Amino acid sequence: MIRMAPQPQRSQPTVSVVIPCYKYGHFLPSCVRSVLDQEGVDVDVLIIDDASPDDSAEVAHRLAKEDSRVRVIVHETNMRHIATYNEGLMAASGEFALLLSADDLLAPRALANATALLSANPEVGLVYGFTKSFQETPPPARTEPRSWSIWSGQEWLDLVSTRVSNPIYTPEAVMRTKTLHDLGGYDARLPHAADFLMWMRAATRGSIGRVNGVDLAYYRFHDSNMHRVEYSGALRDLTERYKSFEILFDDDGERIANVPRLLAAARRGVAREALYVASQAYRKSVRPSADEADVLAELVAFAEEIWPQSRYSRLRRSYDALSQRARRGLGPRVPVRVTSLRDRALMNVRWRRWRRTGIDGAVGTI
Numbered sequence: 001m002i003r004m005a006p007q008p009q010r011s012q013p014t015v016s017v018v019i020p021c022y023k024y025g026h027f028l029p030s031c032v033r034s035v036l037d038q039e040g041v042d043v044d045v046l047i048i049d050d051a052s053p054d055d056s057a058e059v060a061h062r063l064a065k066e067d068s069r070v071r072v073i074v075h076e077t078n079m080r081h082i083a084t085y086n087e088g089l090m091a092a093s094g095e096f097a098l099l100l101s102a103d104d105l106l107a108p109r110a111l112a113n114a115t116a117l118l119s120a121n122p123e124v125g126l127v128y129g130f131t132k133s134f135q136e137t138p139p140p141a142r143t144e145p146r147s148w149s150i151w152s153g154q155e156w157l158d159l160v161s162t163r164v165s166n167p168i169y170t171p172e173a174v175m176r177t178k179t180l181h182d183l184g185g186y187d188a189r190l191p192h193a194a195d196f197l198m199w200m201r202a203a204t205r206g207s208i209g210r211v212n213g214v215d216l217a218y219y220r221f222h223d224s225n226m227h228r229v230e231y232s233g234a235l236r237d238l239t240e241r242y243k244s245f246e247i248l249f250d251d252d253g254e255r256i257a258n259v260p261r262l263l264a265a266a267r268r269g270v271a272r273e274a275l276y277v278a279s280q281a282y283r284k285s286v287r288p289s290a291d292e293a294d295v296l297a298e299l300v301a302f303a304e305e306i307w308p309q310s311r312y313s314r315l316r317r318s319y320d321a322l323s324q325r326a327r328r329g330l331g332p333r334v335p336v337r338v339t340s341l342r343d344r345a346l347m348n349v350r351w352r353r354w355r356r357t358g359i360d361g362a363v364g365t366i
């Protein structure tokens with residue numbers, strides 16, 4: 001990884017921002033305004049309403065009438081999110097492109113900060129940064145970059161295959177449109193992990209960059225977020241994450257060095273996370289419900305399927321001991337409150353490391 005001082009933007013690049021919308025018309029005005037107010041770039045906005053049953057289409061058309069940089073496509077029938085994303089991204093005509101959910105926002109100067117790195121480093125195909133979460137009012141944004149980090153695509157894939165976590169929140173990922181069109185958009189085989197596969201495939205076409213010390217986007221946190229997952233969704237998340245690696249190495253393996261080693265690392269990493277999630281469920285509960293216990297057992301079976309050695313691992317032994325205690329009506333040996341405090345501290349350290357470096361650590365580690 002190379003870290004360098006930011007360079008000023010010497011031109012005013014064009015950026016196409018695609019905003020898919022389904023029942024988020026009440027969020028559209030603030031989302032679109034956050035794009036149109038971007039400094040240092042020429043933007044065009046494409047809103048695609050996926051047959052929303054509310055007034056989203058009317059809101060979108062009103063915004064288009066107010067600003068010629070906005071255009072609208074309205075589906076007559078619901079095409080679902082992957083098809084909607086790809087329709088918009090394949091229509092992107094700017095030098096760079098961004099997919100922004102209608103409930104999220106861009107931070108001030110986000111596009112100028114991201115495209116400055118891309119313009120100065122033509123080998124970079126994808127840039128990301130830091131995304132802040134909010135519910136009602138977004139907090140103030142940092143707008144002056146501290147540095148740029150650039151990984152070769154191979155180096156970035158090595159890190160991600162080992163740590164098996166997606167380090168990029170979709171709102172802040174800006175891509176070179178040529179790279180995006182070469183990739184062909186999101187993969188419909190992965191309805192919940194297509195973004196992760198997209199970022200990894202981008203690393204097979206060029207370098208990956210990160211703008212450090214600034215906020216590029218705001219992720220709105222609310223009950224209807226598509227990405228919110230609890231224990232019941234952990235198996236689906238991990239299954240698709242592992243499938244992302246399989247598809248990547250099958251479809252783009254000729255572009256990647258050391259595929260057997262990276263696939264083995266991904267298998268081990270995803271399996272360890274499945275075991276960690278299953279064990280933590282027992283550490284945080286005296287006795288999970290019968291339905292939860294079934295899901296946890298599926299997580300363990302999944303871990304053993306993709307990494308057979310997991311049955312001999314420390315995490316598996318921990319899970320077996322905790323689940324046996326639960327079946328006897330006994331809670332975890334360590335009080336739940338202590339476990340919760342430790343987990344919060346661990347997550348805080350991981351979050352700070354990701355914010356500083358741009359690459360997450362393996363789950364359950366510091």
